[in-house]
Amino acid sequence: MGNYSEALEARMLSFFRSLNERDRRRYAALEAMKLGHGGIQYMSRLLGCHRETIAHGITELNSEEKLTTNRIRKKGGGRRSLTVVCPELVDNVLRILHDHTAGDPMRQEVRWTNLSRRNISRQLEKTETPASKNVVAKVLYEQGFRRRKPQKKRTMEEHKDRDAQFKNLNRLKQEYLDAGKPVLSMDTKKKETLGNFYREGVTDAIEPTIVNDHDFPSQGNGKVISR
Template sequence: MNSSIRWTYLKPREIVSELLKKGYSVSRNIVRYLLKKHEYVKRKAQKNITMGGHPDRNAQFENITQLKQDYLDAGNPVISMDTKKKELLGTFYRNGSLYRQAAIQTNDHDFPSSATGSVIPHGFYDLKRNTGYITLGTSHDTSEFACDS
């Protein structure tokens, strides 16, 4: 064991098992107590370490903003296109809630092999007309998908 490590993925029962292998007999309650006493709690990673930005980042966005305005002033279309993450189709869990009379039953795991397929949303937005379209498709080739849309 490395004493400099200050975290673990192990659950209390797994810690008990590892300690038993080393000849120490301890209960899960004691492990839980010690974790709490030493202020070890379940935590998720937090994205808070900045990696810095490109020195020309602001200039890039200012240039894009100016070009966009020039095109709009000239009566030309300005479009925005994007393809989002694919979603598996099937009886998979989805975040959110809705009103129903009975619970929705879903698979306990989201294995791609259990999917009936996948869908990829592709969005197209015309800034001048304030009009957008969403196409749902199955192509993983973004440029092919965009052209087909």
């Protein structure tokens, strides 16, 4: 069996490392088949892959059915999900959510949590099943929670004095302008109307939160002023 030159071996190794898992074993297998006797051992040493991997690649090259598939690994291959390996993780997440979940008593499917995924991950560190916020996100997804924003869908009745307000403001503005007086538009401190109104941000929830489609102060329960 003739070996390749050092320069060619370096190029082969560089090309091998640029391939995905499936193409690596098939390339190693193809080169081993070209070399004939001793080819598997030589390519295993050169490319740093196991001889059984090369043998598996040769089997694939000889199988027309396996060559036509787009799968890199066989079905079921790869690392198993943490929720499968450690089913206690789901129970611990649900236990944490128990005291931090609200909802609509008339609609069981409407539930949401005020904990962020990072908050849940930090609380899991106190248990025997610590998990990252990405794993927590997967658990929440499997339990039906989604990142949702409030949706302005609940229609409110038009206020009878709505047009009158704007007409009065325009009248006063025109009177001041005609008198040569300035008209200023000023922002006060941020105020939030309390009630079933739209808020910025997202929460993990089973169903979207439905809020009023208009933020009329007259429909609120007072205001809160932020500093």
